[in-house]
Structure formats: structure tokens, C-alpha cells
Amino acid sequence: MTRPSACYGLNGLILGISAERSELWQDFDRMLGSLRIGEPVAPDFRLEITETDTLDETPNGSLVFDGEVPEDGPCRMIEDGGIVHLIFPGRQIVAINGGEGWAELRISTGTKAAWTPSMLVLDAALDAGGQHMLHTAGLTLPDRDAVVLIHAPSGTGKTTTSLALATQGFGLCSDDAMILNVASGKVVAWGLPRAVKIHQKTAEMIPQVAPCLGQTWDRNGEQPVSLERLGAIIRVENASARPVAALLHLARSADGQTRLVAMARTDAMVTLAVDNVRTGMTGLLPMQKRRLATIAGLVNAVPTFQLEVGARPADAAALIRGTLD
Structure with missing residues (x-):
């Protein structure tokens, strides 16, 4: 079954998002709705969003940050080579590989999505196109x-x-x-x-x-x-x-x-x-x-x-x- 998807134009760079249901990318649409592209095109940076009952909260790598994020609560950031993991315990995890142009967002079923991962993914997508x-x-x-x-x-x-x-x-x-x-x-x-x-x-x-x-x-x-x-x-x-x-x-x-x-x-x-x-x-x-x-x-x-x-x-x-x- 084809997953719902959306594409956004970021001044020369295309961000593509796919998810099990379109409600999962509503934070991005709230930010970027006016930049949405009607016809799907091949993205330069792709994000996949999935709901899950289990989160892997212990990825390999070096701890970069461990503390409170305004509005979103406890958070850890782990860097593993070219991949950055952002972990909100019991809620969601995002893994970002800017060099290869992809991100994976895993949201615990029934929890409220945090805002910070959306901004981090947008930052990574822009960075991939030389923008900040x-x-x-x-x-x-x-x-x-x-x-x-x-x-x-x-x-x-x-x-x-x-x-x-x-x-x-x-x-x-x-x-x-x-x-x-x-x-x-x-x-x-x-x-x-x-x-x-x-x-x-x-x-x-x-x-x-x-x-x-x-x-x-x-x-x-x-x-x-x-x-x-x-x-x-x-x-x-x-x-x-x-x-x-x-x-x-x-x-x-x-x-x-x-x-x-x-x-x-x-x-x-x-x-x-x-x-x-x-x-x-x-x-x-x-x-x-x-x-x-x-x-x-x-x-x-x-x-x-x-x-x-x-x-x-x-x-x-x-x-x-x-x-x-």
C-alpha cells in the first residue's frame, strides 16, 4: 500500500515527507503549507514518519546533549558518525543523516509529537542544500x-x-x-x-x-x-x-x-x-x-x-x- 506523501519547495531544494497517515506531518504543514508542491517530485531530502509501540532509545554513538528542551521536556542527542539521534524518552526518536539526505522519525503510538524534532529535520534539509x-x-x-x-x-x-x-x-x-x-x-x-x-x-x-x-x-x-x-x-x-x-x-x-x-x-x-x-x-x-x-x-x-x-x-x-x- 502506498504511503501518503507530500513535497515542499525550499528555494531550490525539495523536502519530501512520507507517513502512514497525513496527520503525522501536520507540524511541517503548519510551517511550510504555503510551500507545498502539488505534484510529487523526487526529493533532495526525504523524511519517513512511522508510529510504533516500541522505541529504540539507546542508539550507538557519543552523547552530545542531555537535558531539558523548552516546551518539549527531557531530551538526549547522540552523534554516531554521520547520523544524529534526538531522543525524547517514551515519546519519539528522530535519526538524521544529512550527508545522505534522509531522516527517520519514530513516534510512540498515542503520544503528542514534540516540536523540536521537526525543526531539527528542517535544519538538516536546509543544510543539505547549503542554506541555514x-x-x-x-x-x-x-x-x-x-x-x-x-x-x-x-x-x-x-x-x-x-x-x-x-x-x-x-x-x-x-x-x-x-x-x-x-x-x-x-x-x-x-x-x-x-x-x-x-x-x-x-x-x-x-x-x-x-x-x-x-x-x-x-x-x-x-x-x-x-x-x-x-x-x-x-x-x-x-x-x-x-x-x-x-x-x-x-x-x-x-x-x-x-x-x-x-x-x-x-x-x-x-x-x-x-x-x-x-x-x-x-x-x-x-x-x-x-x-x-x-x-x-x-x-x-x-x-x-x-x-x-x-x-x-x-x-x-x-x-x-x-x-x-
């Missing part, structure tokens, strides 16, 4: 098909700043996750097309988003808003890869004033690497080394700035346009 996902927002300039990347640790205000810029004519690619490719010698980026989580404080600072919001907030004071709904009030860009015009490191202004100042490339690389490159008990895994090389390629190719945002984030729009134009 970075924790940055991305917006197109008002009069150019070029992207500015905005980096900051979670909670600093990327979403608020991104939406404020979007109300001033910038186009939203992503408020949180951008995919970079520096392999061709040109630095290009595209946004992961997933819903934007808007915090109550963001809604208070940017009242233009009110028509997109419902009445229910989660325990973190947030609610997800689809890109389709946001598209009614701002310009939402498609997932095409675009040249990167600048990298901005976001910081909170100490005096309430918004300013844009030059930032040393070494400082920009350190701040971006700290937030995006993970080390384990055995040091950097090969994929993390390649991610670090992508970051180095980015900061060496584009101007880098620190964007200090004050009480009125929208003020940053004129500063960015004036500097980059």
Missing part, C-alpha cells in the same frame, strides 16, 4: 527588493519592531526565522512562512494590528496571527530569496530615543553566533560549523549596525531608509 535558518526577522525595504535582517534574543522586541516597520512601508518576510544562503557568493535570504505571535504589549504599541486580533490570549500573553490576516493591513512578502542589504542588531534604548549606529563586524558576528550556534558535549557538530561559516559570510558581505529602539519603534523606518539609501 537563523533567528532573525527580515523585512524588504520600501522601494527595493532587498532585505534587512534584524537580530535580537527572544523578548527584545523583534516582532514589535518588525510590525512597526511594516506599518511604514517595509515588507514583512518573517518576524523570527530567516533562511540564509551564501554558497553562491551572494548573500540572499527568505522568510519561513509561519504565523506571527503577537504579544499584548505589541498590540498596545502598534494599534494598527487590532483588526487581526481575536479575544483570546495564551498563558504568555500572546496569540498567533496568520500571514494571510496580517496581509490585510501590511505588505507580507512571499518566500522568494532576496539579496540582503544590511544586518541590524536590535537593542533597547536607554534614553527612549531610537537611533541607528555602525556596529563592528566582529561584534555583530559574536552576537549572532551566540544566539544561533549550539555547542554540545563534544563541541560543534558539522552542521553547526557550517552555520557558523554562513554567519561569517553574512557579516563579511553586508554592513552591520546596532538599532537602538526607543518608545516609538516606527521612528526606525526613516533611519534605516536614510542610511541604506
